[in-house]
Amino acid sequence: xxxxxxxxxxxxxxxxxxxxxxxxxxxxxxxxxxxxxxxxxxxxxxxxxxxxxxxxxxxxxxxxxxxxxxxxxxxxxxxxxxxxxxxxxxxxxxxxxxxxxxxxxxxxxxxxxxxxxxxxxxxxxxxxxxxxxxxxxxxxxxxxxxxxxxxxxxxxxxxxxxxxxxxxxxxxxxxxxxxxxxxxxxxxxxxxxxxxxxxxxxxxxxxxxxxxxxxxxxxxxxxxxxxxxxxxxxxxxxxxxxxxxxxxxxxxxxxxxxxxxxxxxxxxxxxxxxxxxxxxxxxxxxxxxxxxxxxxxxxxxxxxxxxxxxxxxxxxxxxxxxxxxxxxxxxxxxxxxxxxxxxxxx
Numbered sequence: 001x002x003x004x005x006x007x008x009x010x011x012x013x014x015x016x017x018x019x020x021x022x023x024x025x026x027x028x029x030x031x032x033x034x035x036x037x038x039x040x041x042x043x044x045x046x047x048x049x050x051x052x053x054x055x056x057x058x059x060x061x062x063x064x065x066x067x068x069x070x071x072x073x074x075x076x077x078x079x080x081x082x083x084x085x086x087x088x089x090x091x092x093x094x095x096x097x098x099x100x101x102x103x104x105x106x107x108x109x110x111x112x113x114x115x116x117x118x119x120x121x122x123x124x125x126x127x128x129x130x131x132x133x134x135x136x137x138x139x140x141x142x143x144x145x146x147x148x149x150x151x152x153x154x155x156x157x158x159x160x161x162x163x164x165x166x167x168x169x170x171x172x173x174x175x176x177x178x179x180x181x182x183x184x185x186x187x188x189x190x191x192x193x194x195x196x197x198x199x200x201x202x203x204x205x206x207x208x209x210x211x212x213x214x215x216x217x218x219x220x221x222x223x224x225x226x227x228x229x230x231x232x233x234x235x236x237x238x239x240x241x242x243x244x245x246x247x248x249x250x251x252x253x254x255x256x257x258x259x260x261x262x263x264x265x266x267x268x269x270x271x272x273x274x275x276x277x278x279x280x281x282x283x284x285x286x287x288x289x290x291x292x293x294x295x296x297x298x299x300x301x302x303x304x305x306x307x308x309x310x311x312x313x314x315x316x317x318x319x320x321x322x323x324x325x326x327x328x329x330x331x332x333x334x335x336x337x338x339x340x341x342x343x344x345x346x
Contacts, residue, residue: 050077097134195288261298
């Protein structure tokens with residue numbers, strides 16, 4: 001006769017959601033509610049959380065091995081938090097969000113195969129996708145909404161609640177960085193260079209950025225930014241200086257912030273137009289929007305002008321919750337017995 005734990009397990013499906021970042025990987029394990037037993041707080045109940053190492057792009061040296069290790073380690077750590085009777089239960093479905101995974105690309109196919117082996121799951125029971133998609137699902141659950149992310153880079157994604165999604169931005173820092181911390185630092189530094197050679201009247205912007213770089217001349221600045229290790233992260237580290245000077249009234253810093261705020265609002269407008277969302281709920285997340293108050297305030301003002309009916313709201317959950325949402329939907333599709341699509345409340 002099955003134990004109470006085994007009986008409960010028979011009524012529900014075990015799901016796994018992963019947020020695979022560069023510094024660490026999180027895994028959440030959850031029960032999906034039984035078909036006749038809805039979970040009061042949402043479509044699933046989190047049971048355990050585990051952490052593993054970070055990942056790198058699958059094309060990088062050692063990328064595939066790091067990816068598999070991160071998934072297996074974080075899943076094992078989460079299983080250790082379960083009651084002993086449940087620790088070896090098979091997964092009904094899993095979803096993984098990781099940076100650099102483009103939908104429909106060979107990299108996504110590679111990720112699917114690597115994850116299937118690492119988690120001992122048939123490929124049809126898992127989804128490997130970009131972390132921006134899991135963040136969108138976490139923020140909006142299964143309803144209509146738009147998520148705009150501004151960190152080192154930026155991107156906006158939306159969904160209309162009926163299965164359609166659209167993305168604007170996120171095409172790489174060399175092509176499409178407007179609205180990001182990288183862009184703030186680069187544009188601020190570009191103006192500072194013009195101050196250094198006399199094209200612009202100098203303000204505090206040049207001296208503060210030189211100080212942040214530990215540089216004493218424009219030649220030293222140039223040498224730093226062309227170094228292979230500088231890249232977008234190097235520019236992004238200068239964004240707080242631009243933000244602080246904008247708050248103090250520096251006209252050039254304010255112009256840089258204004259341009260990026262306008263660009264972020266433009267991303268949202270592009271998604272809203274494509275999905276025909278006249279009055280979308282908009283969530284803004286990421287390190288730049290979270291920590292740079294002048295960018296955040298500017299974005300809110302620009303959005304209000306460009307899309308007056310939009311409402312800025314807090315995300316309902318994070319990317320790991322979004323991965324669980326996608327895993328739950330996948331499990332439903334496999335059983336072809338959909339339950340209520342109630343939203344997630346962390």
